[in-house]
Amino acid sequence: MSGQQRDAEPLRVDRRDDRVIATLDRPAVRNAIDRDLVDRLHALCGELEADPRVLVIAGAGGVFASGADIAQLRERGAADALEGINTRVFARIRALPMPVIAAIDGYALGGGAELAYAADIRIGSPSLKIGSPETGLGIIAAAGATWRLPEIVGEARAAELLLTGRVLDAETALAWGLVSAIHPADELDAAAHALVDRIVANDPLATQYTKRALRAGHDTGAVLALQAELFESPEKHRRMTRFLERRQRR
Template identity: 35%
Template sequence: MNELICTHPFQNDMRVATLQLNRPKVLNAITTELLGQVITELERLESLPEVRVIIITGDERAFAAGADIQKMVDAGAIDQLNDSRMKLWRRFSLISKPIIAAVNGFALGAGHELAMACDITIAGHKAKFGQPEINIGTVPGAGGTARLTKAAGKSKSMLMALTGEMIDAQTAYDWGIVAKVVPATTLLQETFELAKKIADKSPVASRLVKDSVNKSQDMGLWDALEYERRNFYLTFASHDQKEGMNAFLEKRSPEYKGN
């Protein structure tokens, strides 16, 4: 059985690609091997100019219910040090195309960290989010405190990581962890429509938006403003900027080529 399935939800339109985690017997628990498959596929899609937006999802029971504990229980500190996960997460961060997480069911531990590593998270109304590592005597190790604190703030991050308790989709929305909550039954369709809307925009501008937002997380305000301004200037070297502004003036729909 393939643990990762890649599809294109819109027939005859390759601009949107979907990666589905497919380990249903263990609620899509993430192993180093599965994470490696995700990264390899992301990098393949990154290289395809026709692909503009990527969706990562699971199934109705779980986006991903954490790491595979069975594969970790007997590991030592050096085993963890030598594990390739952190290199894989770094490669994930280098993907320049927008990535949307579509979350139904459980997004716990590494699953929640995977969703937070994406650029936008859309949640079905029954989704549950959490960092339960403390319940098994350890702590988050791939963003469950770092990314969560940036999204939700210190107090809420402490609450989730120190109690290990789950929060529901509406709470995750209220705390700034997810961008939108939709009915579970329409999650994929609404995510597809959002991805298609983004795919209609300039790929050059989309990449520079992602770059500016991500860089701003690690900068002071004025440094972030200067970086943003440089990306704004850069768009004026693109065909897409000329096409977009001319289309606006001519009252027609732009045809972006990604250059």
């Protein structure tokens, strides 16, 4: 199957009450990200903006995403670059109200790496291989790597990865903080769900505001405004009352 043909189900979506699991599934091109997949990710973002739930992104067949679909990318011109096809959808994923977890098994290269960088939490398997080899193809990593990667691993390491096209293995990615944990491949899904379980046990509004506070950086005024809203929340009063009652019973 060529990259120009439409896959049967390039994005398999498992919708649950508190989480959504989106699995890239384009086996013929190792889950490369094409325009159709981008459109499907936009549609999913629309769902999660209207009905916030934790999102887990994974890849089928032992590959997260091998990159952007080169067959399509080769034919794109300047107007396509300025449209920011991948850039816009990754920004939308990054801005989702609830946390996004990337469960990375195998290769996450180029656009696949940039999709992973858009997540709030990244975990991987021992076969993880992640990097941005765009300069070897005559382009740059323009869908998030040049600004998100320095935030994740620091400017010096980001520069090394982006300028050399180096691909990191699981051990190095963990040591650099690019992923927070490594799990055996057959336990990766369970590890992602365990993270979701911990997230959804907390107050959803506090979780959403924490994500917004992380994006606010050093804007303490914005962070305190979020905290001020939560201080007036009935859920804050209920949870703190329950905490105090449990402590009194000990």
